[in-house]
Amino acid sequence: MIGGCTTIGLVQMAMGVDPGENLRRATQLIAQAAERGAELVCLPELFLQRYFCQHEDVRHFDLAEPIPGPTTEALAAVARRERVALIVPLFERRAPGVFHNSAVLLAADGTRVGVYRKMHIPDDPGFYEKYYFAPGDLGFPAFELAGRRVGVLICWDQWYPEAARLAALHGASVLFYPTAIGWHPHEKQAEGAAQREAWRTVQRGHAIANGVYVAAANRVGHEPGPTGSAGIEFWGSSFVCDPQGTVLSEGGEADEQVVLATVDSSRVEQVRRHWPFWRDRRIDAYADLQRRFIDE
Amino acid sequence: MIGGCTTIGLVQMAMGVDPGENLRRATQLIAQAAERGAELVCLPELFLQRYFCQHEDVRHFDLAEPIPGPTTEALAAVARRERVALIVPLFERRAPGVFHNSAVLLAADGTRVGVYRKMHIPDDPGFYEKYYFAPGDLGFPAFELAGRRVGVLICWDQWYPEAARLAALHGASVLFYPTAIGWHPHEKQAEGAAQREAWRTVQRGHAIANGVYVAAANRVGHEPGPTGSAGIEFWGSSFVCDPQGTVLSEGGEADEQVVLATVDSSRVEQVRRHWPFWRDRRIDAYADLQRRFIDE
Numbered sequence: 001m002i003g004g005c006t007t008i009g010l011v012q013m014a015m016g017v018d019p020g021e022n023l024r025r026a027t028q029l030i031a032q033a034a035e036r037g038a039e040l041v042c043l044p045e046l047f048l049q050r051y052f053c054q055h056e057d058v059r060h061f062d063l064a065e066p067i068p069g070p071t072t073e074a075l076a077a078v079a080r081r082e083r084v085a086l087i088v089p090l091f092e093r094r095a096p097g098v099f100h101n102s103a104v105l106l107a108a109d110g111t112r113v114g115v116y117r118k119m120h121i122p123d124d125p126g127f128y129e130k131y132y133f134a135p136g137d138l139g140f141p142a143f144e145l146a147g148r149r150v151g152v153l154i155c156w157d158q159w160y161p162e163a164a165r166l167a168a169l170h171g172a173s174v175l176f177y178p179t180a181i182g183w184h185p186h187e188k189q190a191e192g193a194a195q196r197e198a199w200r201t202v203q204r205g206h207a208i209a210n211g212v213y214v215a216a217a218n219r220v221g222h223e224p225g226p227t228g229s230a231g232i233e234f235w236g237s238s239f240v241c242d243p244q245g246t247v248l249s250e251g252g253e254a255d256e257q258v259v260l261a262t263v264d265s266s267r268v269e270q271v272r273r274h275w276p277f278w279r280d281r282r283i284d285a286y287a288d289l290q291r292r293f294i295d296e
Numbered sequence: 297m298i299g300g301c302t303t304i305g306l307v308q309m310a311m312g313v314d315p316g317e318n319l320r321r322a323t324q325l326i327a328q329a330a331e332r333g334a335e336l337v338c339l340p341e342l343f344l345q346r347y348f349c350q351h352e353d354v355r356h357f358d359l360a361e362p363i364p365g366p367t368t369e370a371l372a373a374v375a376r377r378e379r380v381a382l383i384v385p386l387f388e389r390r391a392p393g394v395f396h397n398s399a400v401l402l403a404a405d406g407t408r409v410g411v412y413r414k415m416h417i418p419d420d421p422g423f424y425e426k427y428y429f430a431p432g433d434l435g436f437p438a439f440e441l442a443g444r445r446v447g448v449l450i451c452w453d454q455w456y457p458e459a460a461r462l463a464a465l466h467g468a469s470v471l472f473y474p475t476a477i478g479w480h481p482h483e484k485q486a487e488g489a490a491q492r493e494a495w496r497t498v499q500r501g502h503a504i505a506n507g508v509y510v511a512a513a514n515r516v517g518h519e520p521g522p523t524g525s526a527g528i529e530f531w532g533s534s535f536v537c538d539p540q541g542t543v544l545s546e547g548g549e550a551d552e553q554v555v556l557a558t559v560d561s562s563r564v565e566q567v568r569r570h571w572p573f574w575r576d577r578r579i580d581a582y583a584d585l586q587r588r589f590i591d592e
Contacts, residue, residue: 161457205501
């Protein structure tokens with residue numbers, strides 16, 4: 001049955017240089033979430049590594065691994081042991097020269113339920129993802145996990161209303177956003193508050209427009225960049241909001257922690273009945289959303 | 297030339313029973329805005345009338361008028377006198393049995409620049425708009441007004457990311473939302489804060505996702521409903537936010553007033569360069585946005 005209540009947990013963590021250590025730390029935080037009642041836990045984007053996209057280095061492709069692979073095996077065992085479903089973001093090696101920024105969905109019995117491959121790939125100073133990741137080719141599906149339909153979108157996807165809408169059209173009632181977003185330290189004082197607020201607001205907007213829960217899991221901590229760069233200070237602030245955009249639970253800016261919230265299908269039903277946006281979409285008038293820009 | 301700075305004004309007003317009096321009051325507030333520097337002023341949705349959609353009454357079709365018609369004539373004269381461009385929402389009579397919830401754009405010389413017809417039509421207890429208004433058939437265009445490209449969307453449209461995106465794809469750098477939204481008095485205490493916050497948040501989200509200014513002009517005041525109904529308390533809170541979603545200027549919940557802000561093309565340019573969302577839209581993967589729902 002799809003429905004009822006599910007307790008979800010977001011792992012907010014700081015990544016060290018050792019992937020094995022990051023895996024151990026993630027495992028501890030998953031256990032902590034499960035102990036506190038979580039039935040579905042989401043890790044942050046690329047949780048095994050420091051955010052290597054701060055510069056372009058061909059050796060970093062060695063960090064990628066296949067699906068299934070050692071990390072999905074290890075976490076399938078964790079899922080079974082803790083009896084918790086997992087969303088596991090990782091650097092996917094699909095074929096020589098074909099790499100993706102992906103997330104694997106594991107059921108509580110360790111079964112692989114599906115894979116999402118990040119569709120919108122950023123490229124900014126300090127976020128050179130277009131070098132590492134081919135754009136996803138699996139669309140914006142929803143998956144059945146922990147007794148409900150969920151969408152998984154990754155970081156840069158969170159700025160795109162189209163992505164949220166499509167996952168919701170596939171029936172997702174919760175959208176997860178594993179994330180690695182932070183401040184350039186020299187911009188933090190002048191721009192930091194507005195940047196983080198924009199990140200939070202646009203995702204709350206997706207919750208409202210679609211009548212879905214939104215859950216974003218971000219990393220924390222400063223990670224040094226290449227020589228001459230000030231690195232990135234990841235801003236944490238992982239949160240869950242309800243289908244009206246009300247924040248239910250939220251992490252701090254700097255601490256490792258587990259953020260928990262309960263999502264409830266009857267709340268989705270109620271909000272969508274009272275605010276029947278879905279009924280009135282003008283699907284006859286949306287074709288131009290497939291255009292890059294409409295030149296006059 | 298499209299660009300530079302423009303001061304915009306939103307008229308937040310309370311409507312009485314007499315359309316002539318509402319027109320006079322709107323004219324006063326336009327003059328006040330122009331005196332304070334506004335070059336482009338937007339009136340609230342259906343500003344000539346109390347919100348007659350609180351019930352279905354065939355006599356209310358008498359309130360509609362053609363475009364051009366007496367109201368566009370009167371306000372073209374106001375535009376010329378005050379040297380201000382205007383966005384004038386009105387109940388449009390297009391043909392017998394064909395009525396729209398529309399907005400007319402008038403240049404500062406009184407020229408009619410275009411018409412927008414509300415595309416998404418609500419129908420809720422107390423908001424029986426599907427009875428009065430045929431859905432718009434002009435899409436989500438942008439118009440050149442007061443030296444810049446603007447989009448005009450009306451009230452219920454504000455919940456649809458597709459509408460905001462399409463107007464922005466047509467080149468709009470400011471989206472205006474003439475609005476008539478408020479509380480059912482019996483819901484206000486329990487739900488009011490969350491409802492208004494959701495309304496504000498989803499529109500700020502459109503600003504962020506599209507790198508545009510958003511300007512919403514709402515009415516204020518309690519308007520009685522039909523017998524047995526508590527009426528609607530319109531919540532004002534007209535606001536302008538910038539392309540990062542930061543609120544620049546905002547009206548109160550209950551007072552008539554003019555809300556002013558300056559919009560700046562260089563700010564649009566700057567935000568879109570630093571947060572290049574437009575570049576990475578996956579237009580190859582958005583076709584299903586034209587579906588009502590995706591059954592599995």
